[in-house]
Amino acid sequence: MNHDSSAAPPAARVVSTHSVFGAPCWVSLTSRDLDATQGFYSAVLGWRWRKAKLGEHFRIALAGDVPVAGIAAVAGMWQTAVAWTPYFAVPSADDAASRTRERGGTVAVGPLSLPPGRAALLADRDGATFGVWEGELVGNWEVWRQAAPAFVRLHTRDAFDSAIFYGEILDWASGKPGCVEVHYEGGEVVLRSGGDVVARIVSGALEAAPDPTIRPHWQIHFSVSDVAGCAREAERHGGSVLRKAIDEAVLRDADGAQFTVTSRPVR
Template structure:
């Protein structure tokens, strides 16, 4: 997360894989997503995944050191890390890490009241990177117990739905809460997940959807690279998709759809 552009405040501005083995993660996602990699600006143990030469996502070899599961984490753009951290605590969430000074910005890792982990970033963002763009993820989805309650939580900490052009707007449609920025849907919040359920697909968490040209080919590549299929390829309202697990446990969905 470094460069010269500002995302709309409260909007997703980056996704990063917290992994335990950076080389293994690069090998897997290179095979499945066709990504190449360059060294990240944060030093050894960090990398930026590139699609067609443009940044798609980040990776950090930090899961073991931080004592957290391997997972994809989404970050939201904010202008005051201290203020948003206070809002998280006041509304029943947890600030796990930060605010930490990173490069020319500040980063925080937190969890919402239902336990879903997310991050937020105060600083400049990669120019041109946006959810739904050609290189970035297709969209993000919060799978949680009570979509309305979590929409209220995130709306209050990120100032969603305020009457300002630089903020996200929130709508309820198709039995989900959708978050829009710049006229495009960037995230969905869906209810029904159960925190204690042994199936990791339905524990409260932010989930990343990556667009691919061919879901079956991506599934085949994932299996060949040591991953697993959590949800078999199927047709949904937005297109064909499958949920996969990388060899270290990171969950993500590949989709041929364009929006949630």
């Protein structure tokens, strides 16, 4: 499990999880080496960095001036996995944690009070790790959505079962103002907020396998202007390219964390 207390988004000014909920609102990474992690993602994604309030092992990644992700160099210290984790906006972290337990999932950490909100790290029935965040969101949520991941995708064994599980926890398709809409498009369950795709769920192989591309997990897709350039920089800075196409590449950083770079749509 990825016990990542860098989950808490930095102080916000605009939108709260009571008006926007069920959609991804933050992503965080646990790593082993803070300097190496910062160097890798600066080269691959062009990020800058600022200190986080949680201590010397934590940093906030900036795309331009927009906070887009949290980094926690605690994997070795806490003996946790090196991985990216998405956090979903919820009106109540305590309710989300309770619903997760009731439906056969796991509560790994929290809920914890991390002003200006509360956070919990959870896992679904198949072991895919995700987080929830209650409280103010990072600056302007729409700005974060444009500067940060294009979307997150759950690779799992039964997309429809997973959609029901997460829908009951995160109030997807509840009809409440601000909730996420659920659609079925192109063989995937597609989650939309305000018309934009924010998450996808796809079924993988049924057999258990050590390959993390098959084992149930959430994959973060970062929007970039040059997929090939990101892949080259990943290899130059100690990472690897797992798969590459013209408009998308699955990369592994120097610590072993997987993520995807996806071509930024022309607006």
